[in-house]
Amino acid sequence: MPTVNLWAKDGYLSTPDGNSIYFWGFAPRPDGPAQIPGPHIVVRQGEPVTVNLVNTLASEPVSILFTGQSNVMAGGSPARPQYGPGGELVSFTNHAEPNGGMVSYSFTPTHPGTFLYESGTSPHKQALMGLHGALIVRPSDYDLAAPAYKTAYGFGTDTEFDREYVLITCEIDPDLHRAVERGEPYRISRFKPRYWTLNGRCAPDTMFPDNAPYLPCQPYGAMIMARPGEKVLLRYIGAGVENHPLHPHGQHTRVVAQDGRLLRNGPVDCSYKRFTVLVGAGQTYDQIYQWFGLGYTPENRIPTVLPNIRNLGVGEAGWTMWSGSPYLGLKGDIPVGVTSFNEAGEYYFMLHSHEEPQITNWGEFPGGMMTMIGIYPSLSPDVGTLAMG
């Protein structure tokens, strides 16, 4: 039976403009840093799960809601809202008291899918402070080795995938975080986010690898990598309180499930294609994304006429993600003085919030809720995987 242990802790996250922001997050080890988002919990449909929460915060209780799961137990009894001495609501579910209190949740996932776990205590503060994460439930017939069974929702649901990525959206208002740090009044009515994050990171940090040592509290990258035609499962999760229209350049996604429920009624396929998916607060969207290129075929490897290299803007910023060649997998000449970050003749496309003030870091473009999709000529099968646990 999988057991997940989480410690609610405080820490400091980094933003690319040099800011260091106090936050609350879940840590996977008692001696490890808090992280935003919390550790991905990856389990299997039908197998009981236990999540133990230890609250090391000094100021208030913390709890975890597993929206989309049924019959969640806490300490062996059905999880229930918690009330204070005056009958006032404190938590939507059983909580762990501050300074080392503990609560143990258990449930058996009945449906595969993508879910948000988040604090159910003072959620106007705690969800935004970072106490949230992703719960991924594999279908009961999931089999990594058999393509027809490597699916998001089970055999025959048209949700097979080659690689998968989790993108969790959130917003950060540094003034509110500082108020919590200093124990000052938390005035949510003044909520004015300055940073918009994917997996707790702002661009360009979103494109850095998982577990980058210089981002100890933000272990999850948001770079999407695949080969042409591969089925990429994108799991969007809205963890903040605002909606974000996420949009990959160049290709539609097919939304196959929402809130961890397959978009299918018996024989009727209700999945749909979108250019932009509005990631609503507290909601999840599973999509299959395939890059086929703009007319790209093996016979027609370059479907457009390129301008002369001197007329391209590649030299302006002194760096580029262009390989110097229009052919996938090939590299060519780059103007003198320009650094190419292109590794293997891959193509790059942006994936970002279409609410464009959000692709800044405190107003400075580029930044915020933005990452890249890299289409590679060849790619290790280890890229774009999520381990169980």
Add this chain to the structure above:
Amino acid sequence: MALVVKNLWVKQGTLNLPGRTVPFWGFASSQGAPPTLPGPTIEAVTGDAVYVVLRNNAIPQRVSVMFPGQRNVWVMGRPWGAKKASPRYEGGRMISLTDYLEPGRATSITYTFEATRPGVFLYESGTNPENQVQMGLYGVIIVRPPGYNVPSDPNYKTAYGAGTGTRFDIEKTMVIGELDSLMHEALAQGAGYNILDYSPDYWVINGRSYPDTLRSNYDPQMPSQPLGSSVAVRTGRRLLLRVVNAGFQNHTFHLGGLVGRVVAGDGYPFTSPARDTSYRKTVTTLGSGQSFDIIVTPEYPGGFYLRDRDYNHVVNGDVFPGGMMTRVDVTS
């Protein structure tokens, strides 16, 4: 085909919100009744002829009523008799989205339409709507399929008729929205208000903020907010939630841990006998003016807090819990 006549009197009133009172403009169902938020519910059956008689001797502004989702709305009044309701202009400028009533006259304007299809719809002011809708001039229309109350009829206890997957045991309408108390104070005193300063500080379900949402219907302390929104339901029963966003903000309705099936949007069912495109959700975003019908069939007992997942809206004066939140109590 019955005749449904609804009187709507525009009045000034007072809302009881946590910690304070806030003036508002609302519709009352008679001359002697208090105005309510939301306004009186208009109930009709498909095919009914609905007449809405609007009167105003309370606020010094033109007022009107719009019926988004209804077609062929007619206006009856002197001196022109009956005509199609249409936008009104003055000197080439639009002054109202539909025919209006001049202020300060002991007269009325009557709107009429045939309720052609079942569903849940808003009615709201079409004149200075950026002020009047926020001040409280809105309500809901519920149109039922024929035979909805006849146990032998296939449409019995359905929201949209047989074959639409909308059979229910219990029904609860939740009109959600938000209030800017400063704006209410200003407009109630006849002062101006710049809508660009709109900054709501109360979030409501049926005109009440939590914990008042849990109080019973027709609570004597809340004469202008007669509708609570708590629900008691047994496991296995089908609870139809009719959620309508009358506010200016988008709100994200969280079912408190329950899983719902979204069966209709904006009064259009997602299922016909030929094709079922309804879908399950735990949380649903409603744009301003939109509605969703969601059927929840609780599987196990518990207390479930339905709420705005925009967690900055579950507070009263920056303090959790409050705002747009209510509770469903499930027993076995």
